[in-house]
Amino acid sequence: MEAMRFYLPGCALLGLAGVLALAPPARAQARPNLLLITLDTVRADHLGIYGDRAARTPHLDALARQGVWFEYAFTTVPLTLPSHAAILTGTYPFDNGVRSQPGFRLEDRLPTLATILDRAGYATGAVLGSSILDRRFGLARGFQAYDDQISGAVAEEYEGLPASKRSAAEVVRRGWAWLEAERRHSPARPFFLWLHFYDAHLPYLPHRGAGGSFPATYDGEIAYMDACLGRLFADLQRAGLYDNTAIFVVADHGEGLGDHGESTHGFFIYDSTIRVPLIVKAPGAGPQGIRGAGPAQPNDELASTVDIAPTALRLLDLPVPAEMQGTPRLAAVLGRGRDADTPAYAETFFPLLSMGWNPLRALISGPSGRLMKYIEAPRPELYDLSRDPRETRDLAAAQQARANSMLAALDDFVRARAPRAAPDSRMPVDAATARLFSSLGYAGAVRGGTPVFVTNLPDPKDRVHEEEAILTALRTYEAHDYPRALRQLRAILASDPRQPMALDALGTIQFAEHDLNAARATYRALIAAAPYDSTAYAELAHTEALLGHRAEAERLYRKNFALDPSNGRALRELGLLLIEDGKLAEAKGDLERALALQPGDPFALNGLGQIQAQQGDFAAAAQSLEQAVAADASQLPPRLNLGFVYLRLNQPQKTAQLMEQTLRRAPRAPQAYAELAVARLELGDRAAAAAAVRRALALDPQNSLARQAQAALQRQP
Ligand SMILES: [Zn+2]
The missing domain is CATH 3.40.720.10 (Alkaline Phosphatase, subunit A)
Incomplete structure (x- = not known):
């Protein structure tokens, strides 16, 4: 960037x-x-x-x-x-x-x-x-x-x-x-x-x-x-x-x-x-x-x-x-x-979910002037925040008794505030999180008969260089050095082939470089490593759709939505795929549900308008497409669809206005000139229609609407 x-x-x-x-x-x-x-x-x-x-x-x-x-x-x-x-x-x-x-x-x-x-x-x-x-x-x-x-x-x-x-x-x-x-x-x-x-x-x-x-x-x-x-x-x-x-x-x-x-x-x-x-x-x-x-x-x-x-x-x-x-x-x-x-409490599960490493949590307590912070990790840390605000001197080894009492206080703190927790769990979680963590094999971690927060997963502080290397690779890519970014990510994956964050970064840049087969393989590896990651399914689905594997893309979008039922985008993408397959009724249902989850989504509105137009309900189509244009004025397809629907509604003046406005934004859109030509023809302005036909065919000699307009002009001299 x-x-x-x-x-x-x-x-x-x-x-x-x-x-x-x-x-x-x-x-x-x-x-x-x-x-x-x-x-x-x-x-x-x-x-x-x-x-x-x-x-x-x-x-x-x-x-x-x-x-x-x-x-x-x-x-x-x-x-x-x-x-x-x-x-x-x-x-x-x-x-x-x-x-x-x-x-x-x-x-x-x-x-x-x-x-x-x-x-x-x-x-x-x-x-x-x-x-x-x-x-x-x-x-x-x-x-x-x-x-x-x-x-x-x-x-x-x-x-x-x-x-x-x-x-x-x-x-x-x-x-x-x-x-x-x-x-x-x-x-x-x-x-x-x-x-x-x-x-x-x-x-x-x-x-x-x-x-x-x-x-x-x-x-x-x-x-x-x-x-x-x-x-x-x-x-x-x-x-x-x-x-x-x-x-x-x-x-x-x-x-x-x-x-x-x-x-x-x-x-x-x-x-x-x-x-x-x-x-x-x-x-x-x-x-x-x-x-x-x-x-x-x-x-x-x-x-x-x-x-x-x-x-x-x-x-x-x-x-x-x-x-x-x-x-x-x-x-x-x-x-x-x-x-x-x-006391103050903080935690991060990012190391676990993105990297497969142990999560961290901390308790901060003590009177002012003697504020202590305990970080629970495979190797715990203890800091005196009042005297060492930059946390440069870990006191966990030197003050083991204090570290132990803060660990006990941390356990008590969480247990006292998590009433729905299983009584023997040291990591109480709600049902949804419990499912997620058990899919990671995490919540089941047991030591001495008691589930524990600290497992034998890597300590994030021992691997921070890996996380930073992934960020460096992404920045390398943003600076337009694709080959070097690839080398950097492959080096990380050579030592840790199931590293989710590295796989995600690799898939992202392969996709952005249109290396779709490589992106597909990477996203499949990501799903194998992190089956709980709903966005991985969306990324793979999008890749499969672009590769023409439509049935597989549909299956993956459904999986994406099943894992994340608040995700209107998965439903929208599914609906748009179904339109191309001609399954209009099914597509309409998915798009309407997508719009209930994310009102005003211009892509879903455009899809819905397309379906309504194909079903002959041009008034409803115009309404959906007008909303799509209002939601995101920069998108070309809803504008072109709306211009076409206005023609079917016998409102060529509206088409002409919309296309002139559209051509100011996108002066090289042949379809906009073609619609303008038809609208001008219907309004009786043959000179303007002929000019628009010429512009449309200069940009796209095969444009069928422009050719129809040209034929009409020649038929009625
Ligand atoms: Zn933020």
């Missing part, structure tokens, strides 16, 4: 202070508003308020001084989906079941901030910065608006490219538009708005605007987000909404940036990826802080991201449901003493 050197529009250009600023100030309303801001991939120690003197984060720093910032806040999992599931439900991953990604989804049984506030009469809206949190992963429940339709994301799904991301300016603009519409509609109704910012996640882009220019670096992206948030906070103030809004800012996880040999996140649970910024401004607090002058020091209570939901509910004066496991940090947030001491 190295050639991406364009400038995105800055916040300053977007005119955020719109209608809302002119609306009457918010009247006294029953409850305060809630604004939840999640900053993807932002380490605590890269914000000014957390001591980074080089950081350009004045707005977040100012927000912290108006409220509170937690010096020691920890996420539960250093991965986007499980971390957000814990934030929204206030529960630990071993309880909510979202242990990792992909392959996990939040089930419907737990209340979330959104479901509770929706029921309490709030307007609830969310804007996502990346398709990694799209609705099929289960976080959309309770949101009246869940803005996850990120253009291009669907197209990229099977190409193995990173999911597309929205800029901070775009997230803020969409959030503000939702808020304006809400306030116009019901000005006194309290709101809950969740904004997810993905900018600090790779790949980095440069930005200009928002009062500065920002380089394409990790810190540049953080500074850019801060600038956009500054605009948002200013607009909230102008609209009279700021003071009565509780604002939470938290990161879902940090970024390795080379610490402990880890460049990104998910693999380890050192503080570089689990210690996150957590800033809270209570309702009632304004620019001068809640007591007229904000705090000068961070709060040193030990906090977890599971504390966010219960704290928010208490601030809004709503009851905290029994299912929530976090500790309300009300005293800290209101500056009234100390809250209950609770």
Whole structure:
């Protein structure tokens, strides 16, 4: 992705202070508003308020001084989906079941901030910065608006490219538009708005605007987000909404940036990826802080991201449901003493699921000034976070008694909070996760008659170089050196031929290079090594379809959907295959079910429109195709299909308009000229029709619609 050197529009250009600023100030309303801001991939120690003197984060720093910032806040999992599931439900991953990604989804049984506030009469809206949190992963429940339709994301799904991301300016603009519409509609109704910012996640882009220019670096992206948030906070103030809004800012996880040999996140649970910024401004607090002058020091209570939901509910004066496991940090947030001491817990199953290595979990506990962290691994680790924040001195061997007591505390902690666990299990899991782990032969691991967390699988810290080598190979490929990337991956697979992440990376680049037979063999090996990985089936299915092995592709898409019943894309691909096989009724059913799972999917809508047109229902076809064009204006097939359907509906004026618009986007589309020619002919403009025919046949001499138009022109001189 190295050639991406364009400038995105800055916040300053977007005119955020719109209608809302002119609306009457918010009247006294029953409850305060809630604004939840999640900053993807932002380490605590890269914000000014957390001591980074080089950081350009004045707005977040100012927000912290108006409220509170937690010096020691920890996420539960250093991965986007499980971390957000814990934030929204206030529960630990071993309880909510979202242990990792992909392959996990939040089930419907737990209340979330959104479901509770929706029921309490709030307007609830969310804007996502990346398709990694799209609705099929289960976080959309309770949101009246869940803005996850990120253009291009669907197209990229099977190409193995990173999911597309929205800029901070775009997230803020969409959030503000939702808020304006809400306030116009019901000005006194309290709101809950969740904004997810993905900018600090790779790949980095440069930005200009928002009062500065920002380089394409990790810190540049953080500074850019801060600038956009500054605009948002200013607009909230102008609209009279700021003071009565509780604002939470938290990161879902940090970024390795080379610490402990880890460049990104998910693999380890050192503080570089689990210690996150957590800033809270209570309702009632304004620019001068809640007591007229904000705090000068961070709060040193030990906090977890599971504390966010219960704290928010208490601030809004709503009851905290029994299912929530976090500790309300009300005293800290209101500056009234100390809250209950609770250890912080973190885990990662990424090493197990992606690499086949032992997972990791950790407990952090102790009084401020003597915070200890124990990491359970084949070789456990113990750190004194107060004296050694970079975790450079492992004390596990030197302080064995303390290490043992922290291991016992870690066991007790999990057991006490996982009521559905089997009584003899040291790794309690929900049913779905249990099935997944038993398919790995993992949950059955037994030592001395008791299932154990630590098995004889490799210790991730002994193999981190392998994971980094795979990432290096992917970067080599992104820099367009395919042969070298292949050599790098083959070297890893030579020593570990069933390494899932290496197989996945190899298949991805073979597929992208159109080496379909090689990709097919690699994906088959991946499925043999990781039969629980539903996306592997989708990748193989797509490859088989392109190779013309349609029956096999259909079988694999069905398997993909069976493993992941929330996956509308598998159904959509299946439906599109069935159209080509002429099985229209079956295809229609699959596409309709796909659209129920992911409303607005332009590819499914286009397929549905095709079927409706083939069945002669042109009015319904026009409706589906209009929705497809609205969902993703850049796709050519729905436009061409729609233009054709308008002709069948005797609306040549609409066809002509649509094709002229389409040709401005895609000036070398012969079919668009052909449809334009027919439309012009029907409208009686023979000269324009003849010109369009010439353009169509110049681009594609065989175009049958253009030839028909040409024949018609010659027939009626
Ligand atoms: Zn993330």
